[in-house]
Each structure stands twice: as structure tokens, then as C-alpha cells.
Amino acid sequence: xxxxxxxxxxxxxxxxxxxxxxxxxxxxxxxxxxxxxxxxxxxxxxxxxxxxxxxxxxxxxxxxxxxxxxxxxxxxxxxxxxxxxxxxxxxxxxxxxxxxxxxxxxxxxxxxxxxxxxxxxxxxxxxxxxxxxxxxxxxxxxxxxxxxxxxxxxxxxxxxxxxxxxxxxxxxxxxxxxxxxxxxxxxxxxxxxxxxxxxxxxxxxxxxxxxxxxxxxxxxxxxxxxxxxxxxxxxxxxxxxxxxxxxxxxxxxxxxxxxxxxxxxxxxxxxxxxxxxxxxxxxxxxxxxxxxxxxxxxxxxxxxxxxxxxxxxxxxxxxxxxxxxxxxxxxxxxxxxxxxxxxxxxxxxxxxxxxxxxxxxxxxxxxxxxxxxxxxxxxxxxxxxxxxxxxxxxxxxxxxxxxxxxxxxxxxxxxxxxxxxxxxxxxxxxxxxxxxxxxxxxxxxxxxxxxxxxxxxxxxxxxxxxxxxxxxxxxxxxxxxxxxxxxxxx
Ligand code: SF4
Numbered sequence: 001x002x003x004x005x006x007x008x009x010x011x012x013x014x015x016x017x018x019x020x021x022x023x024x025x026x027x028x029x030x031x032x033x034x035x036x037x038x039x040x041x042x043x044x045x046x047x048x049x050x051x052x053x054x055x056x057x058x059x060x061x062x063x064x065x066x067x068x069x070x071x072x073x074x075x076x077x078x079x080x081x082x083x084x085x086x087x088x089x090x091x092x093x094x095x096x097x098x099x100x101x102x103x104x105x106x107x108x109x110x111x112x113x114x115x116x117x118x119x120x121x122x123x124x125x126x127x128x129x130x131x132x133x134x135x136x137x138x139x140x141x142x143x144x145x146x147x148x149x150x151x152x153x154x155x156x157x158x159x160x161x162x163x164x165x166x167x168x169x170x171x172x173x174x175x176x177x178x179x180x181x182x183x184x185x186x187x188x189x190x191x192x193x194x195x196x197x198x199x200x201x202x203x204x205x206x207x208x209x210x211x212x213x214x215x216x217x218x219x220x221x222x223x224x225x226x227x228x229x230x231x232x233x234x235x236x237x238x239x240x241x242x243x244x245x246x247x248x249x250x251x252x253x254x255x256x257x258x259x260x261x262x263x264x265x266x267x268x269x270x271x272x273x274x275x276x277x278x279x280x281x282x283x284x285x286x287x288x289x290x291x292x293x294x295x296x297x298x299x300x301x302x303x304x305x306x307x308x309x310x311x312x313x314x315x316x317x318x319x320x321x322x323x324x325x326x327x328x329x330x331x332x333x334x335x336x337x338x339x340x341x342x343x344x345x346x347x348x349x350x351x352x353x354x355x356x357x358x359x360x361x362x363x364x365x366x367x368x369x370x371x372x373x374x375x376x377x378x379x380x381x382x383x384x385x386x387x388x389x390x391x392x393x394x395x396x397x398x399x400x401x402x403x404x405x406x407x408x409x410x411x412x413x414x415x416x417x418x419x420x421x422x423x424x425x426x427x428x429x430x431x432x433x434x435x436x437x438x439x440x441x442x443x444x445x446x447x448x449x450x451x452x453x454x455x456x457x458x459x460x461x462x463x464x465x466x467x468x469x470x471x472x473x474x475x476x477x478x479x480x481x482x483x484x485x486x487x488x489x490x
Contacts, residue, residue, distance in 0.1 A: 003028050004046040007098070008035035008179050009211040010172070015056060016043035022060040034180025036094035037324030038081050040345075041073065046094075051076040084340065086302060087326045088290050088310045089283060092181050099218055101226075104183040110226065112289030116191045121151050124195040128288060130296035132308030137163055137244075137281030138356070138385045138461070140307075140374045143288075146278060149268035150196040153276035158198035160189050161253070161272060161279045164205040164212070165237055165244040168357025170316030171388035173324055174282035177312075178205070178212040181286070182219035188285035190227040191292055192278050201232045202272070204249055206239040241358075241412035245460045246279040248414060259414045260460045281386070283312060304330035307373040315341045317353075317390035327372075334368025337391060348393035352401075352477065356385025358408050359465035361472035362401065381472060383465070398477035399484065402447075403431035405469035409462060420463025423454045427470070437484045444474065444481060 005011065005020045020030040023045075036044060041053030045063060051073040052063050062068040073079060076094065087093065096103035104110070116124050129144025150158055162185065166174040177185060189201040203220075205213050213236055220232045235253050237243045243252045247261035250272050271277025287309065291299045300308045307329035313336055315322050320342030327336075337343070337353055344350055352362045361382035363370070370380055377384050392401075406427035415421045427450050434443040451467035458464040474481055 001028070002031060002048060004031045004033045005043060006035040006094070006180075007032035008176060009209075010039055011035055011042045011044070012211070014042040014054065018057045019043045019045060019055050019060060022057040026060065026064060031097060034093050034096055034098050035176060036076060036082060037090065037176065038079065038321070039323040040321050044076070046076055049075050049077065051079065081321060081323070081325070081340065085326050086310050086328050088299065088302070089177070089184075089287050089312055090181070090324065090326045091290075092184070093176070093324070096181070098180050098182060098215055099222065101183070101222055104181075108293060109183055109289075110187060112292035113187050113190050113194075113227070115292040116194045121195050121197060124191065124292065125151055127296045128195065128291055131291040131299040132296075132303070132306065133284065133287055133291060133299065134307070134374065135281055136283035136287070136311065136386065138383070140384070143280060143284050146268055146280070147192060147195050149266070150198070150276045150278045153269050155276050157200075157273075157275045158196055159272045159275055159277040160192045160196070160198045160201035160285075161246075161250065161277055162189055162201065162203040162282055162285055163244060163246065163249055163279055164203050164209075164216075164282050165249060166209070166282070166386070167206065167239075167241040167244045168360075168386050168388050170354075170390035171314050171357060171386045172316075173312040173314050173387060175209050175212050176324055177282055177286055178203075178209070179215045182215050183223055184286045184289055185216075185282055186219060186223045186227060186232060188288040189232060190230045191288050192280065192285060193230040196276070196278055198278065199230055201230065202253055203232060203234045204237055204243075204253055205234060206237050206243070208239050240414075241408075242414045242460070242462050245462065247460075249279065250277065260416050262459060302328035304328075304371060304373050305375055307375070311372065311384070311387050313372065314386075314388045315391070316388060318344045318346060318393050319391040320345045329371070329373045331372050332368060333363060333370045333372060333389075334365070336372065336389060337368065341389075341391060344391060344393045346393060348395065350391055351394040351396055352392045352398065354390045354392070354401075354469065355388070356383040356468075357388050358405065359383075359461065359468055360385050360388070361468040362398065362476060363472070364476040367476075381468070381475075383468060398473040398480040399431065399435050402470045402473040403428060403435065405466050405473075406431060409466040412462060414462070417457070417459040417463065419454045419457035420459070420466075423450055423458075423463065424466060426450060427454075427466070434481065435484060440482065440484050447474070
């Protein structure tokens with residue numbers, strides 16, 4: 001009998017260690033694996049393929065006695081949440097032990113790197129370009145073009161930087177990948193090194209992710225002989241949202257204040273320590289072993305339009321089935337929220353979902369037929385960002401959410417440019433007046449004007465994207481704003 005329980009941070013936070021300890025007290029060995037990503041079922045116990053969740057230490061005796069029908073979910077691999085996915089990046093999630101080189105190799109690990117070693121740098125870049133892979137961190141920039149720019153840039157020293165500063169609310173895919181399948185990220189970085197001529201890489205992880213930091217450090221040590229002469233260092237950031245912006249991230253690694261650099265020059269030409277640098281998100285780099293091992297076509301066959309491959313969507317907030325759901329682009333937002341996510345956790349109607357983190361737009365159910373696709377989201381003034389979907393029920397106050405966007409921006413602004421530094425504070429103050437029912441129409445006009453200035457005048461996405469949540473809340477939920485003046489007048 002094999003008992004398997006994840007040691008992912010979420011599972012541990014839900015009590016996985018205590019459950020594992022209880023099985024040990026009954027004399028059983030427990031294998032600690034990566035997480036399946038069904039967070040509402042954690043701690044999820046797997047015995048010979050059958051799942052029990054959420055399980056508590058007090059359930060262990062019943063599980064062992066075959067009397068735990070109330071939490072028995074059947075064969076995990078056949079669970080509708082798992083069976084409905086297309087897992088390319090998270091293909092090993094739930095199956096393997098995160099720090100087992102043996103498990104990694106036995107499930108196709110290092111196949112992409114092996115292929116890459118047999119190719120020229122140009123051919124590797126060509127493969128990534130043909131796969132259609134776009135940056136999964138938010139901007140959606142084609143990975144192949146970025147790699148090629150660094151490949152062609154003059155300079156003997158080049159770097160690969162992995163942006164693991166996952167700061168969006170409701171996102172956890174980077175963390176899960178680093179904790180669950182760290183060798184895949186390492187392999188992806190080594191492939192990027194071969195493609196560009198870089199022999200050194202950095203993984204920049206925020207300090208709020210101590211489990212991910214520990215796993216990555218251990219994995220880098222174990223994998224070092226296999227990726228040599230490529231080397232990787234793990235760097236821990238203090239956790240500023242703006243350090244997820246690529247140039248402030250570079251400053252942070254260099255030991256400087258995490259402040260955004262003006263572009264140009266692009267990091268691809270003048271990046272870390274002044275050298276040509278690839279900066280990619282965890283999911284982008286982790287997708288490349290599949291691309292190299294199976295071929296560009298195999299990856300590009302998934303998706304729609306110019307959004308190729310798969311996206312690990314993260315369902316969070318007030319949602320019944322929260323977790324990680326990897327799927328090909330093209331599924332609708334409504335399917336993700338209602339069908340996959342099961343609607344709200346408390347059973348109230350869904351009123352809004354925010355897609356793409358704290359700077360993403362709010363969507364009403366009327367837009368739920370929007371396909372999950374970079375261009376389709378742009379067409380409705382939204383962003384896919386890092387693939388996080390946060391669900392709100394009908395008790396949400398959208399004016400308060402719009403105010404929060406300004407407050408968030410004011411708190412996280414690096415202060416370098418005026419539209420963001422001052423605009424966010426003025427925006428919050430104006431929202432406060434509007435919420436108090438003071439000259440609602442005038443203040444809304446002022447907010448719209450301010451958003452225009454921030455969108456086009458800010459130096460980076462923090463200030464530039466704050467208008468998305470604000471204006472989408474005003475556009476799609478006007479009743480939460482217009483009614484303020486009436487309420488105050490009555
Ligand atoms: S937009 Fe905000 S975070 Fe970005 S550079 Fe300007 S002040 Fe800094």
C-alpha cells in the first residue's frame with residue numbers, strides 16, 4: 001500500500017504534515033509528492049491511486065479501516081477536475097516527488113535539454129519561436145523573439161533570469177511549479193542558456209515563498225552536475241510588487257533599490273550587470289523542455305489564434321473548486337468560473353471576476369463567453385496576465401474594489417514617475433469622496449481623466465495597468481458608483 005500526500009505549501013498549510021504524521025504512527029511510510037492542484041481537497045491523501053480529501057489527522061484511522069466514504073473521491077487521475085485538463089507544464093503535478101532526480105528522469109525529464117544539446121543555438125531559438133510560446137508572466141511577448149535578441153546581442157557574458165516574483169493576488173502557479181517540479185524550471189533555464197550563449201542563470205523568488213526557495217535551492221544543488229557548465233543561483237527578494245517588473249527585478253538582484261529602469265535600453269541588450277539578459281517568467285521557462293522534447297508543432301497544436309499552447313489558470317477567491325487548472329487557450333471565462341470552478345464557495349451568485357491579478361480588469365457574467373486568449377481579452381479591455389482568476393459573489397462592492405486598486409498602486413509604487421506616484425494617491429482620495437456621495441458624476445469624470453494619464457504616462461505596468469480594474473469596475477458595474485450620490489442625498 002502506497003500512501004502519498006503532497007508537501008506543497010498549500011497542502012502543508014491545510015494540515016498535510018499532521019495527516020502524514022498520523023499515518024506514520026500507524027506504521028505506514030508516506031511518500032511526499034507534488035500537489036495535484038485541487039486545493040479545495042487538501043490535504044489530499046492518495047492510496048493506490050484513490051483520493052481522500054480534505055483529510056484530517058482524525059480521519060486516518062477510518063481511511064485505513066475503509067470507512068472514510070464521506071471524503072473518498074475515487075481515482076484521482078480520473079477526477080473531472082484533472083481529467084478535463086491538458087497538462088503540459090504541470091504534467092508531473094501530483095505524480096512525482098519534487099526533489100527526486102529519479103522520478104524526474106523516469107517521466108521524461110532532461111529530454112528537452114538533450115535535444116537542445118544536439119542543436120545549434122539558432123535552431124533552439126527557431127524551435128521556441130515556431131512553438132508560438134509567449135511570456136506567461138503577463139506581457140505575452142513571444143519568447144523566441146526575446147531569446148533571439150539576446151542570442152544576437154554582442155557580449156561574452158549573458159544571463160538568464162527567471163522572474164519568480166509571483167506577486168499577483170490569487171496566483172500560485174509559479175510557486176507550485178517551483179515546489180512541485182523544480183527540475184523542469186532548471187531544465188528550461190539550461191535550454192535558454194544554450195539558446196543564447198548564457199552560462200549563468202538567476203532565479204529571483206520573493207521571500208514570502210520560503211518553501212519554494214528551499215526546494216529550488218535543493219534542486220539546483222542536485223541538478224548542478226547535469227546542467228554544467230550552466231550554473232544557477234537562487235536570489236530572494238524582499239517582496240515588493242514592482243520587483244516583478246523586469247528592470248526593477250534586475251536592480252534588486254544587483255543589490256540596488258527595486259526601482260524601474262527606463263527602457264530603452266532593453267534588458268535583452270543591456271540587462272543584468274549591463275549584459276544581454278533573458279528575463280522570463282517561471283511558466284515560460286518551464287514550458288520549453290516540452291517544446292524541445294516533443295517539438296514546436298506538438299506545443300503549437302494547442303490553443304487558438306496567436307495564443308498557442310496551454311495556460312495554467314489559477315482559480316481563487318470565493319470559488320468552490322479553487323486550484324490550478326491547466327488548459328489550452330480558447331476555453332471561455334464562464335466555463336472556467338462556473339463549470340470548472342463550480343461557482344462561488346458560499347453558493348451565492350458570481351457577480352464579478354478579476355482576471356490577471358490586482359491590476360487586471362473585472363469581468364461581469366455578461367462577458368463570460370470571452371475566450372481565454374490574449375487577443376480576445378485585449379478586445380474587451382482586459383488582460384490574461386499571469387492567469388489568475390479571482391471570483392467575487394454578489395455582495396462585492398465594486399466601488400470599494402476600484403478604490404483598492406488605487407490604494408494598492410500607491411502602496412507598491414516605486415515612486416519613479418509622477419502619474420503613478422501622485423496619481424494613485426489622488427485617485428484613492430477621489431474615490432473616497434465619490435464613495436462618500438460627494439459630487440459623484442464630477443468625481444467619476446476626474447477618475448476617468450486620471451486613469452487616462454496613468455495609463456499613457458506611467459513608466460511601467462504598475463501605474464499603467466491600474467486603470468484596468470478601476471475603469472472596468474466603473475464600466476461594468478455603474479450601479480455601484482452612480483447610486484452613491486443618491487444614497488448620500490436621501
Ligand atoms: S509606474 Fe509606478 S512603479 Fe512603475 S516606474 Fe512609475 S512610479 Fe515606478
